[in-house]
Amino acid sequence: MIYFNFLHAPSGGGLQNSASFLQTYVQDEIDLGDVCCFVFKGTILESICLEHSIRYIAVSKGIIGKTIFELFFFLKIKPGDIVFSIFGPPLPFTEGKSINIGGMALSNVFYPEVNFWGYLSPLKRFFKHLKDKYRVYRYKRLDYWIFETELLADKAINIFSFPADRVSVVRMAPSALVSLNQVGNEVCYDLVNDKMKILLLCGAHPNKRHHLLPHLAKHLKELGRNDIQFVFTACSNEYLKGVELTIKQLGVAEFFINIGPVEPINVATLISQVDFVMNISLLESFSNNFVEAWAMKKPLITVSDEWAYSAAKEAALYIDVLDDRIQVESFISALNSDIGNVVTRGSTILEFYPDYNEKNALYINAIKKAVSLGVLDDGARKGIKLK
Numbered sequence: 001m002i003y004f005n006f007l008h009a010p011s012g013g014g015l016q017n018s019a020s021f022l023q024t025y026v027q028d029e030i031d032l033g034d035v036c037c038f039v040f041k042g043t044i045l046e047s048i049c050l051e052h053s054i055r056y057i058a059v060s061k062g063i064i065g066k067t068i069f070e071l072f073f074f075l076k077i078k079p080g081d082i083v084f085s086i087f088g089p090p091l092p093f094t095e096g097k098s099i100n101i102g103g104m105a106l107s108n109v110f111y112p113e114v115n116f117w118g119y120l121s122p123l124k125r126f127f128k129h130l131k132d133k134y135r136v137y138r139y140k141r142l143d144y145w146i147f148e149t150e151l152l153a154d155k156a157i158n159i160f161s162f163p164a165d166r167v168s169v170v171r172m173a174p175s176a177l178v179s180l181n182q183v184g185n186e187v188c189y190d191l192v193n194d195k196m197k198i199l200l201l202c203g204a205h206p207n208k209r210h211h212l213l214p215h216l217a218k219h220l221k222e223l224g225r226n227d228i229q230f231v232f233t234a235c236s237n238e239y240l241k242g243v244e245l246t247i248k249q250l251g252v253a254e255f256f257i258n259i260g261p262v263e264p265i266n267v268a269t270l271i272s273q274v275d276f277v278m279n280i281s282l283l284e285s286f287s288n289n290f291v292e293a294w295a296m297k298k299p300l301i302t303v304s305d306e307w308a309y310s311a312a313k314e315a316a317l318y319i320d321v322l323d324d325r326i327q328v329e330s331f332i333s334a335l336n337s338d339i340g341n342v343v344t345r346g347s348t349i350l351e352f353y354p355d356y357n358e359k360n361a362l363y364i365n366a367i368k369k370a371v372s373l374g375v376l377d378d379g380a381r382k383g384i385k386l387k
Helices: 012-027 044-051 063-076 122-139 150-158 210-222 238-250 264-272 288-295 306-312 328-335 339-350 356-373 378-382
Strands: 002-005 035-040 056-059 082-085 099-103 144-147 167-169 196-200 228-232 256-258 276-279 300-303 317-319
Touching: 012 044, 012 264, 012 288, 012 356, 035 044, 035 063, 044 056, 056 063, 082 356, 099 356, 144 150, 144 356, 150 167, 150 306, 167 356, 210 228, 210 238, 210 256, 210 328, 238 256, 264 288, 276 288, 288 300, 288 339, 300 306, 317 328
Parallel strands: 002 035, 002 082, 035 056, 082 099, 099 144, 144 167, 196 228, 196 276, 228 256, 276 300, 300 317
Antiparallel strands: none
């Protein structure tokens, strides 16, 4: 039996990747034997399974439902079963039993020099580090790792001693749901037409650094650049409430709109209605934003850091972040760049990335290679230096 575990990608880009994988898996009529999917109830993944008569188990949304499922379902796993998580560690207590393959998206643990949790109080920072150690422990229980960039794969092998024959790179591809052909007329977002619209297509989290934008907006307002609107797509949480409070205190509410989470099927339509796609994360393993911007012929704005440049090369507009502030000069310079040339370079670089069919083939090849190698022996696992 092979299980596709989609419970570690409940929303956002992870959900979109999972939906694209499953939809393409169906379209390509790939035969891997008996397949069962783990999905959250009420998601597009459950709909795909229902539509195409794929065996699945639907789990209640949230950490409690997921944890209860994991703590009991491992009892049904048989020796030699295959568990593939497009992002995520193996099921608990299955080490040495099932063959566990997973996408490795913990970018921060490969950059110990980056103070990833530095914005937190000492106590909260301590608990985040404990959580990271637990997550690393879980991910080290995999038998085969899939990275999204050569940069992270090289770090894993050459710095942290992951076994090279058990590491693959599957680069991001635009979702099957994100292309110019997928733009619909039935969805309309309440965006200001006469403003330059800059989209942050992600949830609200300190790593995504929404908090940098209110102060940038304040500087733009002082410079008379009132023609800009930042578009958020985030659920309300404590972090976002803090950002919204700062927006109010600085008097820059006219620069922002939050349209809330966007269904994967509507992402192409939303991107078609904006002028730029922006990603200013502190760290990413990779981001759907990059390939989606390129596929939709929109200029990409990102940060001038190693992780971003290694993926985007010359196909992005780069801005500088110093002392937790976006340099307004670099931001305005990006807006005033040769946008057409950047879009063209985006289309060019996209040719070196897989399309969603090729990406699925790479995933399937990784699964088959992992199966041929079998369970990782204890000696090789203990040699991994990730902590």
